[in-house]
Amino acid sequence: MKSFAQETHPDKIAVARPAVTGMQTQAITAEKMLRIELAKLDLYYVYDAFDMAEVTAESEEFESKCQSKFCLTRLGKKLTVNYTISGSYDKLGNKIVIxxxxxxxSKGEVIRTSMLEFDDQELELQRMTQCAVRKLHGLEIDKLLTDRLYFKDEPATLNNVGRINNSGPRVGYAIMTGDLMEFALRPEGQGGLDIFPGVSMIGYQFEKQYIGTENFSALFEFIPNVSGLEQGRFIPTMSFLNGFRFGKAGWEFAFGPGIGLRQTTKGFFDTQGAFGNAGDYISEADWNDYADRKYVDDPQFQVNGVYSRPAPSEFVESYNFDSRFADTRGRTQLTTSFLFALGRTFRAGSLNIPVNAFYSAKKDGGIVGINVGFNVIKSKTSVKNWP
Known part of the structure; x- marks a missing residue:
């Protein structure tokens, strides 16, 4: 007695295990994918592995090496089906070919063939199989799938180049310039760092390429960084960069804002040496303490017998507390900068070794230096992760 399925679909089809090369997916999994997609067409009674078990057990060829026209014909006759189907799944470079x-x-002839090239997204092999099976039968394929899965040998949209995530550690050395150098050299008693104005840097670069080809790529970089550890200082910064990488040689240019933390106070620099050594930094608190000690008994600063603290401008007109300067004794606030970097990435297999020179510009000075690191290609975006 025929089953309901056999009466509904008089044409019977068997799937022989396809050949799979260069991928993590096993051939038996690809075989199951083919059966599922054929069943979805609702055109055949599709033999499952249990229907075929007795025949495939007869020879290793029927079980796993039956991809030729002649073997498929013999297998079909053994199973008494109308059609057999098989093929190959191959990863070739940066694409998957089905x-x-x-x-x-009954004729012993191949009546239909299909061949499709897909972008290298092995996690989407089921959808690729769906496209290949529908093409084999001349059926319409969802345009969304073709746009996202088909291999396109064209610039600026390649998934294998344009959506690579490279991340890795960075180490370097930088020299402070301008007011930052003054802050580094200033004695601790005046709120300075009292260190050599050159600091080590250690951080981690999170990199995301968002567009790219073999000869050009654009990327976003986020770099948290800590400086000055070797001199007993903890100076944190974060940089957000937009970068461009050119050619196979790996030359790159990046720029973007940076943010950090610093402590500041209102004060002035005693450039004339009116209250001590020329060039000393005097904060508002320093001045209050100095003036109270020096002028509290001076009749010139008594009003009706009550002491009135003088302002520094009463002695030197340009001295005031209108500006804030870096001071380790002051309040903590955010500081901003703008960073420029130029360098080259050297490659050894999947290992990238970036070497960059950079300059971080601030209103009150800057930092110039060099850093080096390494990163490895870690991930590629699949259709499931697309917005």
Whole structure:
């Protein structure tokens, strides 16, 4: 007695295990994918592995090496089906190629073939199989799938180049310039760092390429960084960069804002040496303490017998507390900068070794230096992760 499925679909089809090369997916998994997609077409009664078990057990060829027209014909006759189907799944460079053939068992001829090239997204192999099976039968394929899965040998949209995530540690050395150098050299008693104005840097670069080809790529970089540890200082910064990488040589240019933390006070620099050594920094608190000690008994600063603290401008007109300067004794606030970097990435297999020179510009000075690191290609975006 025929089953309901056999009465509904008089044409019977068997799937022979396809050949799979260069991928993590096993051939038996690809075989199951083919069965599922054929069943979805609702055109055949599709033999499952249990229907075929007795015949495939007869020879290793039927079980796993039956991709030729002649073997598919013999297998079909053994199973008494109308059609057999098999093919190959191959990863070739940066693409996946699926080839299928449909054999008419009674004629012993291949009556249909299909071949499709897909972008290297192995996690989407089920959808790729769906496209290949529908093409084999001349059926319409969802345009969304073709746009996202088909291999396109064209610039600026390649998924294998344009959506690579490279991340890795960075170490370097930088020299402070301008007011930052003054802050580094200033004695601790005046709120300075009292260190050599050159500091080590250690951080981690999170990199995301958002567009790219073999000869050009654009990327976003986020770099948290800590400086000055070797001199007993903890100076944190974060940089957000937009970068461009050119050519196979790996030359790159990046720029973007940076933010950090610093402590500041209102004060002035005693450039004339009116209250001590020329060039000393005097904060508002320093001045209050100095003036109270020096002028509290001076009749010139008594009003009706009450002491009135003088302002520094009463002695030197340009001295005031209108500006804030870096001071380790002051309040903590955010500081901003703008960073420029130029360098080259040297490659050894999948290992990238970036070397960059950079300059971080601030209103009150800057930092110039060099850093080096390494990163490895870690991930590629699949269709499931697309917005």
């Amino acid at each position: 080839q299928l053939k449909l054999v008419d068992v």
